[in-house]
Amino acid sequence: MATPRPRGSMLRWLALPIVLVPLGWLLFTGLGGDPRNLPSPLVGKPIPVFAGTTLEGDHFSSADLAGKPAVLNFWASYCIPSCVDEHPVLLDLAARHGDEVQVVGVLVSDTPDAARGFLDRYGQVSWPNLLNPDGSISIDYGVTGPPETFFVNADGVVVSRHIGPLTRELVDEGLAALGIAP
Amino acid sequence: MIPTLGHLAVLIGLASTLYAAGAFVIGGRSGDTAVLASARRAMYAAFAMVTIASLAMVASLLAHDFSVLYVARNNATTTPPFYSVISLWAALEGSILFWTLLATGWASLVLHRYRARLPALMPWVGATLALGAAFFFAVMAWPSDPFVRVTPIGLEGNGPNALLQNHPFMGLHPPLLYLGYTGMAVPFAFGMAALITRRTDEEWLAVVRRWTLVPWIFLTAGIVAGAWWSYAVLGWGGYWAWDPVENAALLPWLTATAFIHSSMVAERRGTLRIWTHALVIATFTLTLVGTFLTRSGVVNSVHAFTTSGIGAWFAWAILLTLGVALGLLIWRLPDLGDRRPPGAVVSRESAFLFNNVLFLAITFAILFGTLYPVVVEAATGARASVGAPWFNRVNAPIFVALLFLTGVGPALPWGGASWTTVRERFAIPILAGVGVVVAAWALGVRDAAPLGIFGLATFVLVVMGDEVVRGARSRARTRGEPAPVALLRLTTRNRRRYGGYLAHVGICVMSVAIAVSATLGSDQTATLRPGEAMSLGAYAITYHELVTEPLASDPRVIETRAELTLAGPQSGRIATALRDYPNSATAIATPVVRTALGEDLYVTLLSYNPATETATLRVFINPLVMWIWAGGAIVALGALFAIWPDRRRTAVEAALAGA
Numbered sequence: 001m002a003t004p005r006p007r008g009s010m011l012r013w014l015a016l017p018i019v020l021v022p023l024g025w026l027l028f029t030g031l032g033g034d035p036r037n038l039p040s041p042l043v044g045k046p047i048p049v050f051a052g053t054t055l056e057g058d059h060f061s062s063a064d065l066a067g068k069p070a071v072l073n074f075w076a077s078y079c080i081p082s083c084v085d086e087h088p089v090l091l092d093l094a095a096r097h098g099d100e101v102q103v104v105g106v107l108v109s110d111t112p113d114a115a116r117g118f119l120d121r122y123g124q125v126s127w128p129n130l131l132n133p134d135g136s137i138s139i140d141y142g143v144t145g146p147p148e149t150f151f152v153n154a155d156g157v158v159v160s161r162h163i164g165p166l167t168r169e170l171v172d173e174g175l176a177a178l179g180i181a182p
Numbered sequence: 183m184i185p186t187l188g189h190l191a192v193l194i195g196l197a198s199t200l201y202a203a204g205a206f207v208i209g210g211r212s213g214d215t216a217v218l219a220s221a222r223r224a225m226y227a228a229f230a231m232v233t234i235a236s237l238a239m240v241a242s243l244l245a246h247d248f249s250v251l252y253v254a255r256n257n258a259t260t261t262p263p264f265y266s267v268i269s270l271w272a273a274l275e276g277s278i279l280f281w282t283l284l285a286t287g288w289a290s291l292v293l294h295r296y297r298a299r300l301p302a303l304m305p306w307v308g309a310t311l312a313l314g315a316a317f318f319f320a321v322m323a324w325p326s327d328p329f330v331r332v333t334p335i336g337l338e339g340n341g342p343n344a345l346l347q348n349h350p351f352m353g354l355h356p357p358l359l360y361l362g363y364t365g366m367a368v369p370f371a372f373g374m375a376a377l378i379t380r381r382t383d384e385e386w387l388a389v390v391r392r393w394t395l396v397p398w399i400f401l402t403a404g405i406v407a408g409a410w411w412s413y414a415v416l417g418w419g420g421y422w423a424w425d426p427v428e429n430a431a432l433l434p435w436l437t438a439t440a441f442i443h444s445s446m447v448a449e450r451r452g453t454l455r456i457w458t459h460a461l462v463i464a465t466f467t468l469t470l471v472g473t474f475l476t477r478s479g480v481v482n483s484v485h486a487f488t489t490s491g492i493g494a495w496f497a498w499a500i501l502l503t504l505g506v507a508l509g510l511l512i513w514r515l516p517d518l519g520d521r522r523p524p525g526a527v528v529s530r531e532s533a534f535l536f537n538n539v540l541f542l543a544i545t546f547a548i549l550f551g552t553l554y555p556v557v558v559e560a561a562t563g564a565r566a567s568v569g570a571p572w573f574n575r576v577n578a579p580i581f582v583a584l585l586f587l588t589g590v591g592p593a594l595p596w597g598g599a600s601w602t603t604v605r606e607r608f609a610i611p612i613l614a615g616v617g618v619v620v621a622a623w624a625l626g627v628r629d630a631a632p633l634g635i636f637g638l639a640t641f642v643l644v645v646m647g648d649e650v651v652r653g654a655r656s657r658a659r660t661r662g663e664p665a666p667v668a669l670l671r672l673t674t675r676n677r678r679r680y681g682g683y684l685a686h687v688g689i690c691v692m693s694v695a696i697a698v699s700a701t702l703g704s705d706q707t708a709t710l711r712p713g714e715a716m717s718l719g720a721y722a723i724t725y726h727e728l729v730t731e732p733l734a735s736d737p738r739v740i741e742t743r744a745e746l747t748l749a750g751p752q753s754g755r756i757a758t759a760l761r762d763y764p765n766s767a768t769a770i771a772t773p774v775v776r777t778a779l780g781e782d783l784y785v786t787l788l789s790y791n792p793a794t795e796t797a798t799l800r801v802f803i804n805p806l807v808m809w810i811w812a813g814g815a816i817v818a819l820g821a822l823f824a825i826w827p828d829r830r831r832t833a834v835e836a837a838l839a840g841a
Contacts, residue, residue, distance in 0.1 A: 012512050020505055026556060027474070027497035078789040078798075109789075117793035 041142070042150070042158040047072070048140040052130040055112055055119075060104070060128045065156065069178045070102045072150040073166075074138060076110040077118035079146040086147055086165040087122045093171050094126055100180050105129035106137050108146040153178050185250045188238030189329040195231035195282075196319035198224045203312035210305030218305055222293050225308065228315055229286040236283045239276060239328055243269050248339050251330040252276060258341035258764075260736045265347045271356045272346045274492070275328035280357075281473075282318040285364040289315060292368050292393065303386060306375035307368075314367050317499055325492045341738065344763035344770050351411040359404030359431055363469045365397025366434055369441070370466035370507075373459055377510040382459070382517050387449045390462065391442065392825050398438050399821045405431050406814030417771025417786040419705060419802040421810065424573040429552045430472030433545055437465040440541035447534045450596060452521025454531075456511070457538065459518065463507040464545075470500045475552070526598030533591035540584045547576045582634060585693055588686050589642035592679075593649060610648065615641035627702070635697035639690040646683045674828075681824025688816030695809035705802040707788065711795065718801045721750035721783055728795055729757075738764050741772070744787050744797040752776045758787045758799070781805040 042048075051061035073090060075083045094103050104127060107115050112131055119125060130137065141150065151160045151174040159177045162170055172182035205221035208214070239252070243266040248254040256269045256276070271280045289311035296304050322328060346352045369390045376386040408428065413421040422428060441461040448458040474496040511518075524531070551573055593607045619637040627633055650669070658668035673680040708716040710725040717723070726745045733739040743759040756776065760769040773786035784802040791797075 012515060015512060016505065016508055019508060020501055023504070024497070024501050026553065027500060028494070029556075076789070077793065078791050111791075111794070111796075114791045114793055114796075117791075121793075 043161060045158060046156050047150070047152050047158055048137075050106075050130070050132075050137045050140065052132050052137065054128040054130055055115060056128070058128065060130060062156070065102055065104070065152070067154055068102050069100065069154050069180065070104055070152040071171075071174070072104050072106060072141070072152060074106045074108050074141070074143045074146050074148045076108045076146040077114040078110065079108075082165040083118075083147050084122055086167075089166045089168055089171055091123055091125065092168065093166075093175075096182075097175065097180060098126065101175070101178070103127040106132055108132075108138050108143060109135055149174070151175070151178055184238045184241050184245075185247065185329045185331065188235040188242075189327070191231040191234040191238065192279075192319060192322045192327075192329070195228045195235070195286075196316060196323050198228040198231065199286075199312045199316035199319055202228065203309050203316060206305045206309035206312060210309065213301075218308075219297075221305075221308055221312070222297060225286065225293055225312055225315070226290050228312075228319070229283075229290040232279070232283045232286050232319075235322075235328070236270065236279055239279060240267055240270055243267065246339065248337070249331050249333070249335045250328075251332045252328050254332060254336055254339045256340065256342050258339045258738065260738050261339075261341060261347070262735050264350070264353065265342055268353045268356075269342045269346075271360070272342045272352075275322070275326045275330075277356075277360075278318060278321055278326050278492075279328045281360055281364060282315065282322065284357075284360050285311075285318060285367060286315045288365050288368055288397075292371075296389075300385070300389065302379050302381055303372065303375040306378045307371040310371035310374045311367060314371075317495075321492055321495055325495055341763065341765045344761075344765060345415065347736075347763075348761065348770050348772065349411060349415045351407060351414060355404060355407040355411050357404075358400050358407055362397045362399075362401025362404050363431075363434070363472065365400060366394070366438065366465050366469050368397070369394045369462050373462035374507065374510065377459065377514045380514065380517055382455065382514065384449050384452075387445050387458070391445050391449070394438055394441055394445075394462075394465075395821050395825045398435070398442065399818050399825075401431070401435050401438065402814065402821070403818050405435060406811060406818075410811055413807070414773070414775060415771070417773040419703075419773075419784050419786065419800070419804060421807070424548075424551070424570045426475050426552045427472075429548050430468075430475045433548060433552075434465045434468040434472065436541050436545045436548070437461050437468060440538045440545075441465060443534050443541075444538050447531050451531055453524055454535065454538070455518045455520070456515065459511055461538075463504070463511065467500060467504050467507070470496060470503060474500060528594065528604065529598045530591055530594040530596045533587050533594055537584065537587045537591060540580050540587070544577055544580050544584075547580070548573065551576070578631070581693075582638065585635070585638045585642060585689070588689060589638070589645040592683065592686075593645045607645070607648070611641045611644035614644045629701040631701050632694075632697045635693050639694050642686060642690050646686060650680070650683070677826060677828060678824045681820045681822070681826075684820030684823055685817045686820070688813045688818075688820055690813075691809050691816060692813030695806040695813060698806045699804050699810065703802060703804045705800060707798065707800045709796050709798040716799065716801065719750075719803050721748060721752075721801070721803070723748055723785065723799070723801060725797055725799065728790055728792065728797060730792070733761070742769075742787075742790055742792075744790065744799065746774075746785065746799075748776070748783070750783075752778060752783060756785065758785045760787050760790070777808050779808065782807045 047062060049062045051059070051063075054060050071090075071093065073086075075086075077083070090103060093101075103125075105125070107129060115129065115131075119129075132138065141148075147165055149162045149166055150158055151162075153159050160174055162174065175182055202221045202224035205217050205224065209218035209221055239250075242250045242253050243257050244263060246253065246257055246259050246261075246266075248257075252273065252275050256272050257266055261269070270276045289308075292311070293304070293308055296307075300307075341347070372386050372390045372393065376382045405428075408431065409421040412423070412428075413419075438461075441458060444454045444458045444461060447454045474493065526532070589611065590608075595603065615637040618640040619633050622633055622636050627636075650672070653672045654665060654669040657663060657672050658665050661668070663671065704719060706716065706718045710716060712725060712727050715722055715724040724747045726747065728742060728744055730740060730742045733741050740762045741759045742762075743757040746756050746758065748754055748756050756774045758774040759772040761772055762769050771786050773784055776783040782802075782804040784804055786800050786802075788798040788800050
């Protein structure tokens, strides 16, 4: 080209690294994420306190957990098939580790009659199930929908959360995170 | 046998596209027409190969050939034929195959149509398109092979993703969207060719405008169909959630729309030329970013069906595309200066410029909101998200300003407008807008959003109506034509302008419908026993019984229906259901939607209790929702009107070509 280039014309090439380097960093660090992995903001934090009446009419609160690891399971009788699928897994968990962890059920917008009907049909349980008619516990824990489960250590700190039905493997993983050998 | 054939076709397709790319470059440099013709034929061959591969996949799906991993994962022996066929795009590997089919289809169409025209540009257009297609063939040859086999062969497959087999719209929404996405490679290829050959004049713009509008129509229709699908299937009563993948479709749409406007200025006034090139590059890059976001597991989304190894491939493709394209643009910057001084502040070109700035502002806002979680995660390791309220709050004011410009732009003359013109053109539309706002207020509308949109939409419609009437009247006067003939000739002889107006009418219709449905709807949730009723607005809904039975079309799917009677402005027996699919942990809603011109009644079954036979229903009254879809159709029709071949002009072109 015959015409002289304007001064500083080479500077415009700086635009290239300015755009590409951050973009490249962004694209490659974002890789490898699991889209279904939605960690709860509660993980690593003390559990929100709760209190309520159980299906049996007893009082139960987070204070009753003191010093013992716990598995908080949010469920409902209408949650079919997920809650039905995980019910034997929970029964198995209580049978194997009932003396090491306290299982607590919390009903998610369900009625006592419906919940009792569910347990009559799929198996009675030994652990307390909180009624929570106003859904306040679900809200405090940021539950997206039943079933959802929180693993809580002896200090009352949430160690992990699982959305969706539990399986034996998931339970063993959760227990291992609590320091309990499966 | 058939899957092996498909795999072989993919490999031959890869070889043909690589050959085509090389031959186009060699032919482009030497001008050897025989080499160029062979390059073109290699692209046709690639299209034929991917057609064979797609047919092989469809045949495997229809035959339930579970020796193919893709079929085993996305099909079952009970899957109805229709859903078997559309499972071609139900998951990652099939989507890439389908994408490649459409991309090479567009490429072949363009190369064929321009085989005897634009001899300087076409080799580079071909080389760009061939390289793009080669990338997708390579993805199918390595990380995302659709024809991977499994042994031992299962007797039953997993079945299609439950969400995808719940509504026939799934047969429409992805193909439309993909046609839009893949078609955007054509303007990009012309943009690259123009920069490489330094033919950055108006010639490429004229071609590219048309070839942007065609995929733009598909993209528009695909986005609206997606919103409709979300409304009809997901059971939440809404149609747009600012989901990352919805955003990914909207981003190239926004930059393409900005391009359609800025290219008019570049063509007519010779300004905004760097800008116009940058928009073409941005649009194509954003289609790749869209695929990356959808398919790599980078963001959380209902659309993120699989996580796969193609993320790194797409990341490199995005970086390479952007690097080469930006490099070319920077290299050619000295050629792209304004051909004449910018227009006055109050002129049509500055309205277009503002329009472009606003489109870019929305694009950046949405890109930021979509990528913000990725940035936060990359920087701190925590996952965060930006919710729909943020997107609404940020984008609503920009959108309102855009709507205002929709009215202002077309009525302003090129170059500059005098105060008298401004007053003459806008006094009546502004008064009309204010009048409608006052009338709506008097009728009891109190929300700012619908009031503002009513006023603006009226303003825009009156401006355009005035323009059309003015034009038709002057034509009737000067040529002595009767009014209807004058109107018809005015619009059909200036299709670009009046097609654009029609698209703007569609945008006004959509805006009003969105503002009203978002603010003036109502909803209610109730748990009912059999025989009990609930009411919302003028409707009464009585719940009768729960029916649980397998679907007739696919007995592996168990449907639980709440049978209802509806009374009110619409009445009759309706049923809303939850369906349990064997491969889905959560039940899929099947809401019932009763559509009328004024409002939709939308009933969804949230949950039920088989023991007590109670059903929890959520009922929405969604006003004007069908006008969102209708508005989308008007936008697409407007664009179609704009690009419809002009018989007179085609005749002239043919005569010129023959001479």
